[in-house]
Amino acid sequence: MKWSLNEISKKKKIDFELTLDLSAALKARAKEIIDVKEISAIGQVSYDDQIYLLDYQIHTTLILPSSRSLKPVEYPIALVVNEAFAKPDGNLMTEALMEEELIIPLEKDGIDLDESIEDNILLEIPLQVLAKDEQEEEKLPAGQFWSVMSEETYRTQNEAKEAEKKSPFAQLDGLFD
Incomplete structure (x- = not known):
């Protein structure tokens, strides 16, 4: 019109x-x-x-x-x-x-x-x-070699990696490879 x-x-x-x-x-x-x-x-x-x-x-x-x-x-x-x-x-x-x-x-x-x-x-x-069932479902989709993760899970995973790098034994990682 x-x-x-x-x-x-x-x-x-x-x-x-x-x-x-x-x-x-x-x-x-x-x-x-x-x-x-x-x-x-x-x-x-x-x-x-x-x-x-x-x-x-x-x-x-x-x-x-x-x-x-x-x-x-x-x-x-x-x-x-x-x-x-x-x-x-x-x-x-x-x-x-x-x-x-x-x-x-x-x-x-x-x-x-x-x-x-x-x-x-x-x-x-x-x-x-998201469909109604996807909104209610806690589990995110995943395949054989992949998975979808929430931002919170990703952030927690990165924080754990950073803490592991700060470990005094982190420098020994890969020494015997």
Whole structure:
């Protein structure tokens, strides 16, 4: 959904309630996304004193691979988004706010809701996604010659190695090899 700046300026406020399918666009921008369920967006776009405001709520569910097993995991997303836009040739007040990144400068002659939703969903993708059984399970995956360890285990293991190196007998290590 797109609105021209003239349309927003004339109407002052446009309410919307939409159901969008942006799965193809999101999958193209983020390869880790397996699927995206329908996105519901409710909100408004408005104009006030050279500033265009886009306020909306979105609800959707992403299907992402588990960080451990790569099996598909549903990750629900509920966001409240508030964005302010202005033309770069506006007054000094908006220029100062743009420099502080509080207002997004408009490069086009319109506001694209789909692009805003895509950007905000992509920002919400977590670095670690675990299935419910993986969250509850204490045991980490392991293979024949490898294993995954927690940061705490790794830190403890390194501390033990450092303490062993400080031992007075550490210099004798490898003497009879």
